Amino acid sequence: MEPASPGRPSRAAFLLSQLGAVASSRFAVRTREIGLSPSDAGVIRLLGREPGLSQRSLADRLGAVPSRVVSLIDSLQERGLVERTRSNADRRNYELHLTDAGTAVLRELREIAEKHEAELLAPLNREQIAQLGFLLAQLAAGHGLDADLHRDVAREPVVRESRVGSRPA
């Protein structure tokens, strides 16, 4: 119980990190049960909302690099969940769409999200949930997070952790 740090701040930041990790990993467990990685799930949600997206713009929304999107879509296409069709307007582009199977998976995903939400917030009562939702939305807004954007966060400057020099002092 660390004797020092008497007047230390609320530790809310650490709790946020930890709970966020728990939330993410539990959601990952659930999506894995229907054969989807968290990235797969993000792509499917995005394509459900914005059908016809190109790989390039999908990459932008995901905060991913185009080559990453190739393998993501390859995999979803192999599984029959997403289809690529060349754009007639600009034949360099694909237009990405959910197949019927993909749409069905999106529905499953929504059910999963609801269960996930309920499980995670189970320790709180209704009023507390509303409070928490408000406070988190406040924080998200304050930090420029679009509350409805499913971008992969955790993607700041990305300084590539060069295991920066020793610091013997």
Add this chain to the structure above:
Amino acid sequence: MEPASPGRPSRAAFLLSQLGAVASSRFAVRTREIGLSPSDAGVIRLLGREPGLSQRSLADRLGAVPSRVVSLIDSLQERGLVERTRSNADRRNYELHLTDAGTAVLRELREIAEKHEAELLAPLNREQIAQLGFLLAQLAAGHGLDADLHRDVAREPVVRESRVGSRPA
């Protein structure tokens, strides 16, 4: 703005995931500035609190595997922040301690944590911060997270994501 899902739940779970990721990555940026990976920081905090820990028990607290701890400690030792001494009681064990330099880094780490906390919670006023702290602590307790444990969460059953079978339907 997704027209569907009218009566959907609070989305607090998603916000939690996103904000947690933001919190973690911002903290990582700060520790990287003093040459530490997030894991390094965790080890140093733990050794500050429980000097003399063995690699095995450190691994347990970190939720990491012993071989992982080897390279972690190797690196910190090379940088002069941690030292290994053989235990006299049981010569299979090491006793891990922070060096003076390591202790200095721990102090820096605490300053960083305070700045981090302040930056992250800046969008909220004092009362809201207290509220949030309470609600998060409530959640953490409800999910069996020791609020003072810095274990690497994100480590559930770990089903090893065998890219489980295609699901063409």
Add this chain to the structure above:
DNA sequence: TATTGTTATACTCTATAACTATA
């Protein structure tokens, strides 16, 4: 025989850079 720490190896994830085809 069981346990601590170590090494060697392999696997996952994801980014970078060079390339093709369209524009």
Add this chain to the structure above:
DNA sequence: TATAGTTATAGAGTATAACAATA
């Protein structure tokens, strides 16, 4: 020349398994 998508490659991070020393 610039952009969409692709491929090949490489790197970081971390786990698994076999191993040596000690108990």
